[in-house]
Amino acid sequence: MAVATEAISYQKRPSRELFEARRDTCTAERERLLAEWRAAPETAPDLWFTYHPYCKSPDWIGPAVSKALAIPYVTAEACRTRQATDADWHDARSSVQKAVTSADVNFCLKKSDHEYLATFLPDMSSVVPLKPFIDDQAGGAAAALPFANGEPVLVAVGMMRPGAKMHSYAALADTLRELPGRWNLVLIGDGPGRSEIETLFAFLAPDRLHLAGAVPHDEVRAWLEAGDIFVWPGIGEAIGMAFLEAQAAGLPVTAFATAGVPEVVGNRAALLAPSGDTGALRDHIETLVADAALRQRMGVAARAHVAANHSIRAAAETIRHSLDPLLAAARNRVSSA
Template sequence: MPAKIAFYAPLKSPDHPIPSGDREIARAMMKALRLAGYQVTLATETISYQKRPSSTLFCERRAACEAERDRLLGAWSHTPATAPDLWFTYHPYCKAPDWIGPAVSQAFGIPYVTAEACRTRQATDADWAEARAAVQAAVAGAAANFCLKPSDRAYLESFLDDPGMIVPLPPFIETAAQAPQAPPPVPFGDDAPLLLAVGMMRPGAKMASYRALATILSGLAARRWTLVVVGDGPGRADVEAMFSELPAGRVFFAGALPKPEVAGWMGAADIFVWPGLGEAFGMSYLEAQALGLPVAAYAAAGVPVVVTPASGLLALEGDVEAFRANLARLIDTPALRQAIGAAGRTNVAEHHSIEAAARLFKHTLDPFLPRTRETARAR
């Protein structure tokens, strides 16, 4: 019988109706674990996430999680055959500590595992001190901590006694799910190179990237190009205003679209352009590369984790002129676009596939599970 894994995402449930990078990564993690041969169930949709420091909300979230913890402990104690063999928490951090998994793992004597444990740099250390302490205690007690980017590894190494508990996990996508729908009708009257940007329109880093992109394109108005923007959100009016100074008829706002339609636009486009300010790494970069789309971005935050020098042209963060020069090269040179696009496909296939993630999960987790089954039989 396959080992049973209880999966938990304290930031956002994989079943949440609103799309986001966190939701997609959580879903991909569950699929990869299933591909590795495990029986994976979503333990709970109770979240601990709070966007900003608030002692009141912190206490409310913790109380709700503790009540859910007690419910799960009661249910699994009543029917031990349904209890998990391993607990897997995706993305615990200061804003979303895991108040459930460590207690369940301790009560049932099962391994506790995390993926993408990190810290926030927002507000002050004091504002998040209690939540950060809880995350660090959970991570320190984990059998393994899968780490997706170098900055997170540096953080974990700052407090873990044993860095061997850190397991590098390259961000990954399910390339089989990337088959695009028939390319949509291109809403432009000529065959100029088609640029594509994909990003939610919300305050913070996403809006900063939109603002940067509008500035970059304002210096390339003399070249032939068109742009499709996929995304929506509370900042849409602001985003449209940012691009209103560009020549008329050059930008089309497609709104929020389901993944097959986004893949359709990627299949129809010539260049994927997204500054990537503040991106953890950006799953859309992987999706674009998997479909042979060359990338233009800043070497910001986690972008270089998924975009290599061969699969995209990266400018130093904030260097507008360098970004413009890179984008101009891609606009002007079809052969360069083709070569970089091919390198992107190879990058994803070799380093960022769900199959590779499943193999890593199995290699890492299987050694913990025989001991778990022995403990379960003794209960």
């Protein structure tokens, strides 16, 4: 049964007044829901699942509802982000930590989140690793390439905006500027930094470079299916979903061994360079440009890696294995009450 609510806890910037207003709204909504479910117990939930509680969006409803109804409380991707100063978000962060500490299961998607949870949980028994996942069956026909030369196609995907994305584009340009051999490049993405990126890659002949712009997800997959090598440094990539999409399309990956990249690429599906080492990254790309058989082997390994570890099926099995016992125990408590 679906329950509609207009209550929100999110606030973009620190504000004591807004924090208290959001908390009061969620508290009132919590009491409304409990009254409704106590009046009609058959409509009450069997489990409460909260996604991504963090300082900007605490969960002021789930823990209390779960306790009142004696149902399991579960979170996924609880994390700490670097927002302003610690003082600005202290109360909200404390609320999140209290909620996460009360949870029966906390699904954790990346190493940095695991390290954060370890700073305040009394033990890590509630923490269940959940690998980032995608729909690996979503592929379709490959895009029609704009190149007539039949030579390897390098593909990069990233929004064209200041910050880490722009740093990755700059590192990629430095990497490719002296890359030997004959190859083509497709850049997928758009944004306020597009003109700067066009300048960065002006060293390439126009018939070797294609800027696809911002395209729908299925078209991104089509470009990946048409490519030969995924080339994205991955600076600041917390999880690196683009690397999963590329591997699902059968592309070998080249990137820096930085941030969350090593957590999502398969050992036999990627060539990773030390963070910031454009020379080593160039060597990896050169190796793949020159060796079609290696690209093929790594592409097969890439698809297998995603299917086994990062598919919806793999994630569903992890979630089912954790939640089924909780639901069974909760039902047993109800039947014996």
